[in-house]
Amino acid sequence: MNLSIEHLPPSCDVLVVGAGPAGSATAIQLARGGLDVVLVDQHTFPRDKVCGDALIPDAHTALKRLGMLRAVMARAHRVAHVGCVAPRGGRVDVPGTLAVLPRRELDDLLCRAAVLSGARMIAPARFVEPLLESERIVGARLRGAQAVRDVRARWVVLATGAVPQALLAAGVCERQLPSGVALRGYVRNPAMTGRIDALDIVWHRGLRPGYGWIFPCGDGLFNIGVGIAHSHRQLQDGGKRKKDDANLREIFDTFKRIYGPARDLMTGGTMEGELKGAPLRCTLEGAAWSKPGLLVTGEAVGSTYSFTGEGIGKAMETGMLCAEAILGGGDDEMTRSDYENGLRRLKPRFDLYERANQVNAHPWLADLLVWRARRSPRILERMSGVLEETSNPGNLVSVRGVARLFTR
Structure with a gap:
């Protein structure tokens, strides 16, 4: 599945850097849409990834949209x-x-699906710097095990996770920590x-x-x-x-x-x-979402929920938003606008989980919430709704929400 950097073509429609859930989801959708996609990663697959490995409901939804839910659940616990x-x-x-499902297995399944969809997987290949023409990114310089190669692309997608080196090289990092x-x-x-x-x-x-x-x-x-x-x-x-x-x-x-x-x-x-x-990057913060010729997706753009630390589902969701924007066929400005508008529609939910993060700083809130949930089917239903993304997590720990715990 992994081709060496010597097999890197001189050009492609889209270069996706990073073959985790966000990058692979992007590559799957783009390749199925008929585009010439090169997917690269600094590690050969399969590889380990530090994560809790939990697939919560948003991950199930994203996998279903990708047509991967059955294959993943055949391996998952x-x-x-x-x-x-x-x-x-x-x-x-x-x-x-x-x-x-351990990320070593999940990410390998998704990466293989990208290759079966038509993407070319090049690894190991590390993003060194973007290729520029005027103010627009038109490709990237990549470093393999024994060579450095340039590839031109109509779009470059950074799905490089929480480590900021690629973001810094591309000039989109707004917070290194x-x-x-x-x-x-x-x-x-x-x-x-x-x-x-x-x-x-x-x-x-x-x-x-x-x-x-x-x-x-x-x-x-x-x-x-x-x-x-x-x-x-x-x-x-x-x-x-x-x-x-x-x-x-x-x-x-x-x-x-x-x-x-x-x-x-x-x-x-x-x-x-x-x-x-x-490291974790949360709340869709810490990096610019795009610049001419470049889109940033997955945990590189902060797709992890701060309250729970879960990010697999939202990484895939942002990757699919990225693919949809590119497949929309608009010019640079329109594609970037479509993608950023998609992220803006997600941002309020991330902000709600940021509010719910008070539980981690003030554990007594967990005592109160669990105490009431054990006595109130309605509170337990609301907690289940937070998991299923049908309830507002911030309301459970707001001043009004805490007051309601004593009255319902």
Whole structure:
């Protein structure tokens, strides 16, 4: 599936840089639309990717639109609930359309679908810099294992994730620091099968301003990790932001200590690989969405929800918006406008999840919410609606929303 950079053509209709969910979704749609697409990635596939691996309802919707839901679900581990665990130990299981599939497998499936759709996959190939004619980007310079090659394209799509190097090189990076950070590992412990059967998300004062998770991958394998959605809020001299003092490995150790299933999972299990960390870009912020000849999509444009750290579904959704804009056949200005208008329609939902992020900073809100949800089917239904994107997550933790928890 991976062609070396020596097979890079001199030109194509669209060059997509980054073959994760956003880049592959873009390439699938464009190739099916009849365009000549080159998809490149700095890693050969399959490759690992730091992520919680959860497929929440928006990911299912996006996969269905891509015609990939059946193939993915044939490999994924189905899950019926998100288990919300509050600081005082209260728990409520929120039903939803859920599954878990390690990103190594998911991304490989999507990348293969792009190739089967007609895209050419070149890897390893790292984005070095854009090719310019006047003010418009007309291609890119790429570095492979042993060569540097240029390719011209009518459009370049950056789907390079949260690491800012490509954004900086293209002149679209507005914030180098990430929105958040996460640390995760895989643990095999067949004895925990059945004991951990939901997407457990845990809030606790010892994890503030973040949260912990354990997601079952099937066959006795579990994804365990911790995340901080607002990891770079502190201002230093000059007004620039810096990383908060929170140490992810210390938070991970705290998670193992304060949450019994995490402690038992790690004590009786075997780590598969090392703990790995990664940055997050959230709330459709931190990068310009486009410039002449260039569109930015996926986590590079901030497609991750700040409250939950989930971004797979929205990455694919932004990628499909990108493809639709290019397939619209307009000129540069119209294509960019169509794409940016699509992102603007998504932005209010990201802002709502930013409001809901108060739960991570103030874990007592999780205590209150879980306490009421255990007693009120209506509150549980609203929490399920947040998962399914039919309810406003911000309303659950607004001043008015908190007041309603005492009266309903």
